[in-house]
Amino acid sequence: GAVVSQHPSRVICKSGTSVKIECRSLDFQATTMFWYRQFPKQSLMLMATSNEGSKATYEQGVEKDKFLINHASLTLSTLTVTSAHPEDSSFYICSAPSGGDTDTQYFGPGTRLTVL
């Protein structure tokens, strides 16, 4: 299957700081990428759709000024958690559709964010 990478895999930061997470499609181009968040023992919740060359589309209840998304190229999307607080601690996962005749999404390995 298609390969999606994320960096960093784990980050610990102090409350009030900003954290940037990168998502890359390694062997294909992705005009669209998706950002999910998963709290312990819960399912994945879609946060936003990242669109190359245009603004991201945010799901209801997700603060666009807090979770900044930039899709600067066909292989890279970044999520910046601004002024992070302990309640933002979660597992953040990106995905990208592989294209072709299916809409199958492949997930990155995820980023574990802990805000102290």
Place this chain on the structure above:
Amino acid sequence: QKEVEQNSGPLSVPEGAIASLNCTYSDRGSQSFFWYRQYSGKSPELIMFIYSNGDKEDGRFTAQLNKASQYVSLLIRDSQPSDSATYLCAVNTDKLIFGTGTRLQVFP
């Protein structure tokens, strides 16, 4: 509210048995259906996708789709302890909606 429902489990089966995982969805307009496996602390890994009514087999895995009943299932034959994980059902309409997952435990 578009929903995808799964029994949270845990579903416990002995090694070598067939594990049957079930999922129902509310949006009749859903066109594509996916099963992902997620190990603890890891991101989801695609197992199978299915678009048409009926069965689709891939190795030890069989996905079954019944659009009339809005039901999709995953069968795992010859279950192994390494199959122990949470299995997520996902349904795509205009976006991918995940169920909460079913935790499968395969004991030796």
